[in-house]
Amino acid sequence: MYLINGQWQTTLPANDRAVQFGDGCFTTAAVRKGKVTFSEQHLHRLRLACEKLLLPFTEWSTLAGEMQQLAANEQLAVLKIIISRGAGGRGYSAANCNQPTRILNVSPFPIFYDDWRAQGISLALSPICLGVNPHLAGIKHLNRLEQVLIRTHLEQTPAQEALVLDSDGWLTECCAANLFWRKGNAVYTPSVDRAGVNGTMRQRIMACLNDAGWQIQEVRERVTTLADADELIICNALMPVVPVRQAESWHYRSRELYHFLAPLCE
Template identity: 45%
Template sequence: MFLVNGISATTVSAQDRGLTLGDGLFTTLYLKNHQPTLWPYHVARLREGCARLKLPLPDVDRLYEQCCQLAAGYDEACGKIIITRGAGGRGYSPQGCDTPTIIVSAHPYPIHYHDWQFSGIKLEVAEQRLGCQPMLAGLKTLNRLEQVLLKNELDERSIPEAIVLDWQDHVVEAVTANLFWRKGEQIFTPDLKLAGVCGVMRAFVIQQLHSWQYEVTSVSTGLPALLDADEVWITNALMGVVPVTGIQDVKYQDHRFVQRLQNALAALA
Protein backbone atom coordinates (compact mmCIF):
# COMPACT_ATOMS: atom_id res chain seq x y z
CA MET A 1 0.00 0.00 0.00
CA PHE A 2 1.26 3.46 -0.94
CA LEU A 3 0.41 7.00 0.07
CA VAL A 4 1.71 9.70 -2.31
CA ASN A 5 1.44 13.11 -0.68
CA GLY A 6 -1.11 11.61 1.69
CA ILE A 7 -3.32 10.11 -1.04
CA SER A 8 -3.58 6.43 -1.91
CA ALA A 9 -1.73 6.13 -5.25
CA THR A 10 1.08 4.23 -6.97
CA THR A 11 2.29 6.83 -9.50
CA VAL A 12 4.30 10.07 -9.53
CA SER A 13 5.00 12.66 -12.22
CA ALA A 14 7.37 11.65 -15.01
CA GLN A 15 9.19 14.91 -14.18
CA ASP A 16 9.75 13.99 -10.53
CA ARG A 17 13.42 14.53 -9.73
CA GLY A 18 13.46 11.40 -7.60
CA LEU A 19 12.89 9.49 -10.84
CA THR A 20 14.96 11.60 -13.24
CA LEU A 21 17.93 12.43 -11.00
CA GLY A 22 17.67 10.34 -7.83
CA ASP A 23 17.18 13.67 -6.08
CA GLY A 24 15.92 12.67 -2.67
CA LEU A 25 16.33 10.29 0.21
CA PHE A 26 14.51 7.55 2.08
CA THR A 27 14.39 5.60 5.29
CA THR A 28 13.24 2.03 5.84
CA LEU A 29 11.25 1.24 8.99
CA TYR A 30 10.28 -1.82 10.96
CA LEU A 31 6.52 -1.63 11.58
CA LYS A 32 5.54 -3.60 14.67
CA ASN A 33 2.39 -3.48 16.80
CA HIS A 34 0.86 -1.13 14.22
CA GLN A 35 3.50 1.55 14.60
CA PRO A 36 7.08 2.29 13.49
CA THR A 37 9.85 1.28 15.86
CA LEU A 38 12.86 3.51 16.56
CA TRP A 39 10.83 6.49 15.34
CA PRO A 40 13.05 9.19 16.96
CA TYR A 41 16.06 7.73 15.14
CA HIS A 42 14.22 7.89 11.82
CA VAL A 43 13.23 11.49 12.47
CA ALA A 44 16.86 12.35 13.22
CA ARG A 45 17.96 10.64 9.98
CA LEU A 46 15.34 12.48 7.91
CA ARG A 47 16.20 15.78 9.56
CA GLU A 48 19.91 15.44 8.85
CA GLY A 49 19.37 14.15 5.32
CA CYS A 50 16.98 16.93 4.38
CA ALA A 51 19.34 19.53 5.81
CA ARG A 52 22.33 18.19 3.87
CA LEU A 53 20.40 17.87 0.61
CA LYS A 54 18.64 21.22 1.23
CA LEU A 55 15.19 19.64 1.12
CA PRO A 56 12.28 20.89 3.25
CA LEU A 57 11.59 18.55 6.16
CA PRO A 58 8.01 17.20 5.99
CA ASP A 59 5.65 17.28 8.94
CA VAL A 60 7.07 14.37 10.96
CA ASP A 61 3.89 13.98 13.01
CA ARG A 62 1.94 13.52 9.79
CA LEU A 63 4.51 10.99 8.59
CA TYR A 64 4.10 9.06 11.82
CA GLU A 65 0.31 9.01 11.40
CA GLN A 66 0.66 7.72 7.84
CA CYS A 67 3.07 4.97 8.95
CA CYS A 68 0.59 3.88 11.63
CA GLN A 69 -2.24 3.96 9.09
CA LEU A 70 -0.38 1.62 6.76
CA ALA A 71 0.92 -0.57 9.60
CA ALA A 72 -2.64 -1.30 10.73
CA GLY A 73 -2.92 -4.01 8.08
CA TYR A 74 0.10 -6.00 9.30
CA ASP A 75 1.35 -7.74 12.45
CA GLU A 76 4.84 -6.75 11.31
CA ALA A 77 5.90 -5.10 8.09
CA CYS A 78 8.54 -3.16 6.23
CA GLY A 79 7.73 0.53 5.99
CA LYS A 80 9.37 3.11 3.76
CA ILE A 81 9.38 6.90 3.62
CA ILE A 82 10.66 8.54 0.43
CA ILE A 83 11.19 12.28 0.07
CA THR A 84 12.01 13.69 -3.36
CA ARG A 85 12.54 17.29 -4.40
CA GLY A 86 9.41 17.01 -6.50
CA ALA A 87 8.76 17.74 -10.16
CA GLY A 88 11.24 19.92 -12.01
CA GLY A 89 12.74 20.79 -15.35
CA ARG A 90 15.32 18.91 -17.39
CA GLY A 91 18.46 20.40 -15.84
CA TYR A 92 20.24 19.85 -12.55
CA SER A 93 19.27 23.13 -10.90
CA PRO A 94 16.76 22.68 -8.06
CA GLN A 95 15.44 26.22 -8.43
CA GLY A 96 11.68 26.32 -8.71
CA CYS A 97 11.25 22.89 -7.10
CA ASP A 98 9.34 24.03 -4.05
CA THR A 99 6.91 21.13 -3.54
CA PRO A 100 8.54 17.85 -2.49
CA THR A 101 6.96 14.49 -3.16
CA ILE A 102 6.35 12.38 -0.06
CA ILE A 103 5.76 8.65 -0.49
CA VAL A 104 4.94 6.40 2.46
CA SER A 105 4.49 2.67 1.89
CA ALA A 106 4.20 -0.66 3.69
CA HIS A 107 5.33 -4.09 2.47
CA PRO A 108 5.49 -7.66 3.81
CA TYR A 109 8.28 -8.26 6.30
CA PRO A 110 11.24 -10.36 5.06
CA ILE A 111 10.71 -13.25 7.45
CA HIS A 112 14.13 -14.82 6.81
CA TYR A 113 15.52 -12.11 9.08
CA HIS A 114 14.05 -13.97 12.06
CA ASP A 115 16.15 -17.01 11.12
CA TRP A 116 19.22 -14.80 10.79
CA GLN A 117 18.64 -13.30 14.25
CA PHE A 118 18.50 -16.77 15.81
CA SER A 119 21.04 -18.74 13.79
CA GLY A 120 23.36 -16.01 12.51
CA ILE A 121 24.79 -15.59 9.04
CA LYS A 122 28.07 -16.35 7.29
CA LEU A 123 29.51 -13.53 5.19
CA GLU A 124 31.73 -13.45 2.15
CA VAL A 125 33.60 -10.44 0.76
CA ALA A 126 32.13 -8.62 -2.21
CA GLU A 127 34.30 -8.29 -5.31
CA GLN A 128 32.86 -4.88 -6.22
CA ARG A 129 33.95 -1.79 -4.28
CA LEU A 130 32.17 1.31 -3.03
CA GLY A 131 33.23 4.72 -4.28
CA CYS A 132 34.21 7.50 -1.86
CA GLN A 133 31.96 10.56 -1.85
CA PRO A 134 32.07 12.68 1.32
CA MET A 135 29.29 14.98 0.06
CA LEU A 136 26.81 12.10 0.32
CA ALA A 137 28.49 9.68 2.74
CA GLY A 138 26.20 8.51 5.51
CA LEU A 139 23.00 9.45 3.69
CA LYS A 140 20.48 7.02 2.26
CA THR A 141 19.82 8.82 -1.01
CA LEU A 142 17.62 7.60 -3.83
CA ASN A 143 20.67 6.77 -5.94
CA ARG A 144 21.36 3.19 -4.87
CA LEU A 145 23.00 1.87 -8.05
CA GLU A 146 26.07 0.66 -6.15
CA GLN A 147 23.80 -1.42 -3.93
CA VAL A 148 21.82 -2.69 -6.93
CA LEU A 149 25.02 -3.97 -8.53
CA LEU A 150 26.23 -5.42 -5.23
CA LYS A 151 22.91 -7.19 -4.64
CA ASN A 152 23.16 -8.60 -8.15
CA GLU A 153 26.60 -9.95 -7.22
CA LEU A 154 25.09 -11.65 -4.17
CA ASP A 155 22.43 -13.24 -6.37
CA GLU A 156 24.96 -14.41 -8.95
CA ARG A 157 27.21 -15.91 -6.25
CA SER A 158 24.23 -17.37 -4.32
CA ILE A 159 25.32 -15.83 -1.03
CA PRO A 160 23.02 -14.00 1.41
CA GLU A 161 25.30 -11.11 2.41
CA ALA A 162 28.84 -9.82 1.99
CA ILE A 163 31.32 -7.36 3.45
CA VAL A 164 31.92 -4.40 1.13
CA LEU A 165 35.24 -2.53 0.91
CA ASP A 166 35.98 0.84 -0.67
CA TRP A 167 38.65 1.50 -3.28
CA GLN A 168 41.23 2.03 -0.54
CA ASP A 169 40.56 -1.48 0.83
CA HIS A 170 38.80 -0.12 3.92
CA VAL A 171 35.89 -2.08 5.37
CA VAL A 172 32.70 0.00 4.97
CA GLU A 173 29.59 -2.09 5.60
CA ALA A 174 27.64 -5.09 4.37
CA VAL A 175 25.55 -4.78 1.21
CA THR A 176 22.32 -4.09 3.14
CA ALA A 177 23.55 -3.54 6.70
CA ASN A 178 25.97 -1.76 8.97
CA LEU A 179 28.81 -3.62 10.62
CA PHE A 180 30.28 -3.93 14.12
CA TRP A 181 33.00 -6.06 15.65
CA ARG A 182 34.50 -6.65 19.09
CA LYS A 183 38.07 -7.44 20.06
CA GLY A 184 38.27 -8.17 23.78
CA GLU A 185 36.24 -5.38 25.40
CA GLN A 186 36.79 -2.90 22.55
CA ILE A 187 34.03 -2.40 19.99
CA PHE A 188 34.55 -1.01 16.51
CA THR A 189 32.50 0.10 13.51
CA PRO A 190 33.69 1.46 10.16
CA ASP A 191 34.17 5.19 9.78
CA LEU A 192 31.52 6.34 7.29
CA LYS A 193 32.84 9.80 6.45
CA LEU A 194 33.71 8.82 2.87
CA ALA A 195 31.22 6.06 2.01
CA GLY A 196 28.40 3.98 3.41
CA VAL A 197 25.07 4.61 5.14
CA CYS A 198 24.59 5.63 8.78
CA GLY A 199 21.66 3.37 9.65
CA VAL A 200 19.12 3.94 12.41
CA MET A 201 19.90 0.56 13.99
CA ARG A 202 23.58 1.51 13.95
CA ALA A 203 22.69 4.66 15.89
CA PHE A 204 20.61 2.62 18.36
CA VAL A 205 23.42 0.11 18.94
CA ILE A 206 26.00 2.85 19.52
CA GLN A 207 23.71 4.61 22.00
CA GLN A 208 22.82 1.36 23.78
CA LEU A 209 26.46 0.35 24.14
CA HIS A 210 27.26 3.81 25.45
CA SER A 211 24.59 3.37 28.14
CA TRP A 212 26.43 0.18 29.17
CA GLN A 213 29.69 2.16 29.44
CA TYR A 214 31.14 0.79 26.20
CA GLU A 215 32.44 3.24 23.64
CA VAL A 216 32.28 2.36 19.94
CA THR A 217 35.35 3.45 17.99
CA SER A 218 34.87 4.42 14.33
CA VAL A 219 37.86 3.25 12.33
CA SER A 220 39.19 3.15 8.78
CA THR A 221 40.74 -0.28 8.59
CA GLY A 222 41.17 -3.22 6.30
CA LEU A 223 39.75 -6.72 6.37
CA PRO A 224 42.48 -8.23 8.62
CA ALA A 225 41.21 -6.32 11.66
CA LEU A 226 37.75 -7.72 11.11
CA LEU A 227 39.02 -11.27 10.65
CA ASP A 228 40.92 -10.97 13.93
CA ALA A 229 37.78 -10.01 15.90
CA ASP A 230 36.21 -12.04 18.70
CA GLU A 231 32.63 -11.17 17.73
CA VAL A 232 31.03 -9.63 14.65
CA TRP A 233 27.47 -8.52 13.93
CA ILE A 234 25.48 -6.65 11.30
CA THR A 235 22.48 -4.37 11.74
CA ASN A 236 19.69 -2.62 9.92
CA ALA A 237 16.22 -1.39 10.80
CA LEU A 238 14.51 -4.57 9.59
CA MET A 239 16.95 -7.33 10.57
CA GLY A 240 17.75 -5.73 13.91
CA VAL A 241 21.00 -7.21 15.28
CA VAL A 242 22.27 -10.34 13.51
CA PRO A 243 25.28 -12.38 14.67
CA VAL A 244 27.94 -13.17 12.09
CA THR A 245 29.05 -16.79 12.39
CA GLY A 246 31.91 -16.52 9.93
CA ILE A 247 33.64 -14.50 7.22
CA GLN A 248 35.18 -16.61 4.51
CA ASP A 249 37.10 -19.32 6.44
CA VAL A 250 37.14 -17.51 9.81
CA LYS A 251 34.49 -18.57 12.35
CA TYR A 252 33.02 -16.63 15.29
CA GLN A 253 31.37 -18.48 18.15
CA ASP A 254 31.13 -15.80 20.86
CA HIS A 255 27.91 -13.79 20.46
CA ARG A 256 27.47 -12.39 23.97
CA PHE A 257 27.06 -8.74 22.92
CA VAL A 258 24.65 -9.67 20.16
CA GLN A 259 22.42 -11.42 22.67
CA ARG A 260 22.43 -8.42 25.00
CA LEU A 261 21.63 -6.05 22.14
CA GLN A 262 18.84 -8.28 20.86
CA ASN A 263 17.30 -8.35 24.35
CA ALA A 264 17.52 -4.57 24.63
CA LEU A 265 15.89 -4.15 21.25
CA ALA A 266 13.10 -6.60 22.09
CA ALA A 267 12.37 -4.69 25.30
CA LEU A 268 12.19 -1.44 23.36
CA ALA A 269 9.84 -2.88 20.72
Protein backbone atom coordinates in the same frame (compact mmCIF):
# COMPACT_ATOMS: atom_id res chain seq x y z
CA MET B 1 -0.73 0.90 -3.53
CA TYR B 2 1.40 3.80 -2.39
CA LEU B 3 0.38 6.80 -0.33
CA ILE B 4 1.78 9.67 -2.41
CA ASN B 5 1.23 13.16 -1.04
CA GLY B 6 -1.76 11.84 0.89
CA GLN B 7 -3.41 10.08 -2.05
CA TRP B 8 -3.52 6.33 -2.69
CA GLN B 9 -2.06 5.69 -6.13
CA THR B 10 0.56 3.73 -8.03
CA THR B 11 1.89 6.39 -10.41
CA LEU B 12 4.48 9.14 -10.13
CA PRO B 13 5.05 11.95 -12.66
CA ALA B 14 7.82 11.10 -15.10
CA ASN B 15 9.46 14.46 -14.31
CA ASP B 16 9.66 13.76 -10.58
CA ARG B 17 13.31 14.23 -9.62
CA ALA B 18 13.37 10.86 -7.84
CA VAL B 19 12.93 9.35 -11.30
CA GLN B 20 15.12 11.81 -13.19
CA PHE B 21 18.08 12.12 -10.80
CA GLY B 22 17.56 10.03 -7.67
CA ASP B 23 17.07 13.40 -5.99
CA GLY B 24 15.76 12.53 -2.55
CA CYS B 25 16.17 10.33 0.50
CA PHE B 26 14.45 7.43 2.24
CA THR B 27 14.26 5.33 5.35
CA THR B 28 12.92 1.84 6.03
CA ALA B 29 11.31 1.06 9.38
CA ALA B 30 9.92 -2.00 11.11
CA VAL B 31 6.26 -1.99 12.12
CA ARG B 32 5.38 -4.07 15.16
CA LYS B 33 1.96 -4.31 16.81
CA GLY B 34 0.60 -1.25 15.02
CA LYS B 35 3.54 1.02 15.82
CA VAL B 36 6.53 2.25 13.83
CA THR B 37 9.60 1.04 15.72
CA PHE B 38 11.95 3.92 16.59
CA SER B 39 9.79 6.34 14.58
CA GLU B 40 11.49 9.44 16.01
CA GLN B 41 14.91 8.16 14.94
CA HIS B 42 13.64 7.56 11.41
CA LEU B 43 12.15 11.04 11.20
CA HIS B 44 15.40 12.51 12.51
CA ARG B 45 17.35 10.61 9.84
CA LEU B 46 15.07 12.04 7.14
CA ARG B 47 15.47 15.56 8.52
CA LEU B 48 19.26 15.31 8.42
CA ALA B 49 19.19 13.94 4.88
CA CYS B 50 16.87 16.72 3.70
CA GLU B 51 19.18 19.31 5.23
CA LYS B 52 22.22 17.77 3.58
CA LEU B 53 20.44 17.60 0.20
CA LEU B 54 19.02 21.14 0.57
CA LEU B 55 15.59 19.59 0.10
CA PRO B 56 12.84 21.99 1.27
CA PHE B 57 10.53 19.49 2.96
CA THR B 58 8.45 20.96 5.81
CA GLU B 59 5.45 18.65 6.30
CA TRP B 60 6.92 16.68 9.15
CA SER B 61 3.79 16.45 11.28
CA THR B 62 1.78 15.28 8.26
CA LEU B 63 4.40 12.66 7.46
CA ALA B 64 4.48 11.42 11.07
CA GLY B 65 0.71 11.04 11.00
CA GLU B 66 0.81 9.12 7.73
CA MET B 67 3.47 6.80 9.10
CA GLN B 68 1.27 5.93 12.05
CA GLN B 69 -1.80 5.65 9.80
CA LEU B 70 -0.13 2.99 7.66
CA ALA B 71 1.26 1.15 10.69
CA ALA B 72 -1.96 1.09 12.71
CA ASN B 73 -3.42 -2.14 11.31
CA GLU B 74 -0.16 -4.05 10.90
CA GLN B 75 1.18 -6.60 13.37
CA LEU B 76 4.52 -7.07 11.61
CA ALA B 77 5.47 -5.25 8.42
CA VAL B 78 7.96 -3.01 6.67
CA LEU B 79 7.26 0.71 6.19
CA LYS B 80 9.28 2.61 3.59
CA ILE B 81 9.21 6.40 3.43
CA ILE B 82 10.65 8.32 0.49
CA ILE B 83 11.01 12.08 0.19
CA SER B 84 11.72 13.37 -3.32
CA ARG B 85 12.43 16.96 -4.29
CA GLY B 86 9.31 16.64 -6.42
CA ALA B 87 8.47 17.38 -10.04
CA GLY B 88 10.67 19.86 -11.87
CA GLY B 89 11.79 21.06 -15.23
CA ARG B 90 14.58 19.79 -17.41
CA GLY B 91 18.15 19.93 -16.14
CA TYR B 92 19.88 19.65 -12.79
CA SER B 93 18.71 22.98 -11.37
CA ALA B 94 16.29 22.66 -8.46
CA ALA B 95 15.30 26.33 -8.62
CA ASN B 96 11.63 25.67 -9.46
CA CYS B 97 11.12 22.61 -7.26
CA ASN B 98 9.17 23.85 -4.27
CA GLN B 99 6.76 20.98 -3.63
CA PRO B 100 8.55 17.85 -2.43
CA THR B 101 6.91 14.48 -2.92
CA ARG B 102 6.37 12.12 0.01
CA ILE B 103 5.82 8.44 -0.72
CA LEU B 104 4.91 5.76 1.82
CA ASN B 105 4.16 2.08 1.44
CA VAL B 106 3.85 -1.03 3.57
CA SER B 107 5.17 -4.43 2.54
CA PRO B 108 5.41 -7.88 4.20
CA PHE B 109 8.15 -8.42 6.75
CA PRO B 110 11.06 -10.64 5.60
CA ILE B 111 10.59 -14.04 7.22
CA PHE B 112 14.19 -15.18 6.75
CA TYR B 113 15.55 -12.93 9.52
CA ASP B 114 14.38 -15.47 12.13
CA ASP B 115 16.60 -18.12 10.53
CA TRP B 116 19.47 -15.67 10.23
CA ARG B 117 19.33 -14.87 13.94
CA ALA B 118 19.08 -18.52 14.94
CA GLN B 119 21.78 -19.91 12.64
CA GLY B 120 24.06 -16.95 11.98
CA ILE B 121 25.07 -15.90 8.48
CA SER B 122 28.09 -15.78 6.21
CA LEU B 123 29.60 -12.72 4.55
CA ALA B 124 31.40 -12.56 1.20
CA LEU B 125 33.74 -9.77 0.13
CA SER B 126 32.10 -7.78 -2.64
CA PRO B 127 34.01 -6.83 -5.80
CA ILE B 128 31.95 -3.62 -5.94
CA CYS B 129 33.34 -0.73 -3.90
CA LEU B 130 31.58 2.38 -2.63
CA GLY B 131 32.63 5.72 -4.03
CA VAL B 132 34.11 8.12 -1.48
CA ASN B 133 32.00 11.26 -1.05
CA PRO B 134 32.15 12.91 2.41
CA HIS B 135 29.26 15.25 1.62
CA LEU B 136 26.80 12.42 0.96
CA ALA B 137 28.34 9.87 3.34
CA GLY B 138 26.10 8.69 6.14
CA ILE B 139 22.73 9.60 4.62
CA LYS B 140 20.36 7.25 2.82
CA HIS B 141 19.85 9.08 -0.48
CA LEU B 142 18.02 7.60 -3.46
CA ASN B 143 21.16 6.85 -5.49
CA ARG B 144 21.51 3.12 -4.73
CA LEU B 145 23.15 1.74 -7.89
CA GLU B 146 26.19 0.63 -5.90
CA GLN B 147 23.96 -1.44 -3.61
CA VAL B 148 22.07 -2.90 -6.59
CA LEU B 149 25.35 -4.10 -8.08
CA ILE B 150 26.59 -5.37 -4.71
CA ARG B 151 23.39 -7.37 -4.27
CA THR B 152 23.59 -8.71 -7.83
CA HIS B 153 27.11 -10.03 -7.24
CA LEU B 154 26.17 -11.34 -3.78
CA GLU B 155 23.37 -13.43 -5.27
CA GLN B 156 26.01 -15.34 -7.23
CA THR B 157 27.57 -16.56 -3.95
CA PRO B 158 26.24 -18.77 -1.13
CA ALA B 159 26.67 -15.92 1.37
CA GLN B 160 23.74 -14.01 2.87
CA GLU B 161 25.40 -10.59 3.06
CA ALA B 162 28.41 -8.74 1.67
CA LEU B 163 31.50 -7.16 3.13
CA VAL B 164 31.81 -3.84 1.31
CA LEU B 165 34.89 -1.65 0.98
CA ASP B 166 35.13 1.94 -0.18
CA SER B 167 37.13 2.82 -3.28
CA ASP B 168 40.25 3.32 -1.14
CA GLY B 169 39.98 -0.21 0.25
CA TRP B 170 38.65 0.61 3.73
CA LEU B 171 36.05 -1.69 5.29
CA THR B 172 32.76 0.26 5.32
CA GLU B 173 29.54 -1.74 5.71
CA CYS B 174 27.45 -4.56 4.25
CA CYS B 175 25.05 -4.32 1.32
CA ALA B 176 21.98 -3.50 3.44
CA ALA B 177 23.39 -3.45 6.95
CA ASN B 178 26.04 -1.96 9.19
CA LEU B 179 28.86 -4.01 10.66
CA PHE B 180 30.33 -4.39 14.17
CA TRP B 181 33.04 -6.68 15.47
CA ARG B 182 34.34 -7.49 18.93
CA LYS B 183 37.87 -8.14 20.12
CA GLY B 184 37.77 -8.92 23.84
CA ASN B 185 35.86 -6.10 25.52
CA ALA B 186 36.39 -3.67 22.65
CA VAL B 187 33.80 -3.23 19.91
CA TYR B 188 34.53 -1.63 16.54
CA THR B 189 32.47 -0.35 13.64
CA PRO B 190 33.67 1.24 10.39
CA SER B 191 33.59 4.99 10.14
CA VAL B 192 30.97 6.18 7.65
CA ASP B 193 32.23 9.75 7.26
CA ARG B 194 33.51 9.09 3.70
CA ALA B 195 31.10 6.44 2.41
CA GLY B 196 28.31 4.21 3.64
CA VAL B 197 25.13 4.73 5.65
CA ASN B 198 24.84 5.73 9.29
CA GLY B 199 21.91 3.43 9.98
CA THR B 200 19.35 4.04 12.71
CA MET B 201 20.16 0.68 14.31
CA ARG B 202 23.89 1.42 14.09
CA GLN B 203 23.26 4.61 16.05
CA ARG B 204 21.17 2.80 18.64
CA ILE B 205 23.76 0.06 19.13
CA MET B 206 26.53 2.61 19.64
CA ALA B 207 24.42 4.43 22.22
CA CYS B 208 23.57 1.19 24.05
CA LEU B 209 27.21 0.12 24.16
CA ASN B 210 28.35 3.51 25.42
CA ASP B 211 25.67 3.52 28.13
CA ALA B 212 26.68 0.02 29.25
CA GLY B 213 30.38 0.84 29.48
CA TRP B 214 31.62 -1.13 26.48
CA GLN B 215 34.63 0.24 24.62
CA ILE B 216 33.16 1.25 21.24
CA GLN B 217 35.25 2.83 18.49
CA GLU B 218 34.59 4.02 14.94
CA VAL B 219 37.61 2.98 12.93
CA ARG B 220 39.12 2.91 9.46
CA GLU B 221 40.49 -0.61 8.94
CA ARG B 222 41.25 -3.09 6.18
CA VAL B 223 39.10 -6.19 5.91
CA THR B 224 41.93 -8.29 7.37
CA THR B 225 41.18 -6.79 10.78
CA LEU B 226 38.33 -9.30 10.96
CA ALA B 227 40.78 -12.22 10.94
CA ASP B 228 41.38 -12.04 14.70
CA ALA B 229 37.95 -10.78 15.79
CA ASP B 230 36.12 -12.77 18.46
CA GLU B 231 32.68 -11.98 17.10
CA LEU B 232 30.89 -10.19 14.24
CA ILE B 233 27.34 -8.88 14.03
CA ILE B 234 25.43 -6.96 11.40
CA CYS B 235 22.40 -4.72 11.95
CA ASN B 236 19.67 -2.69 10.34
CA ALA B 237 16.21 -1.46 11.30
CA LEU B 238 14.53 -4.72 10.26
CA MET B 239 16.93 -7.48 11.37
CA PRO B 240 17.58 -5.76 13.84
CA VAL B 241 20.77 -7.63 14.94
CA VAL B 242 22.17 -10.80 13.35
CA PRO B 243 25.25 -12.84 14.34
CA VAL B 244 27.88 -13.74 11.76
CA ARG B 245 29.27 -17.27 11.75
CA GLN B 246 31.70 -16.78 8.84
CA ALA B 247 33.25 -13.89 6.90
CA GLU B 248 35.31 -15.02 3.93
CA SER B 249 37.50 -17.80 5.43
CA TRP B 250 37.22 -16.59 9.05
CA HIS B 251 34.84 -18.35 11.46
CA TYR B 252 33.19 -17.02 14.62
CA ARG B 253 31.48 -18.93 17.40
CA SER B 254 30.97 -16.36 20.14
CA ARG B 255 27.61 -14.61 20.52
CA GLU B 256 28.38 -12.59 23.63
CA LEU B 257 27.81 -9.22 21.95
CA TYR B 258 24.79 -10.49 20.05
CA HIS B 259 23.06 -11.76 23.19
CA PHE B 260 23.73 -8.45 24.93
CA LEU B 261 22.33 -6.34 22.10
CA ALA B 262 19.39 -8.42 20.86
CA PRO B 263 16.91 -7.52 23.62
CA LEU B 264 17.89 -3.83 23.43
CA CYS B 265 17.22 -3.46 19.71
CA GLU B 266 13.61 -4.65 19.32
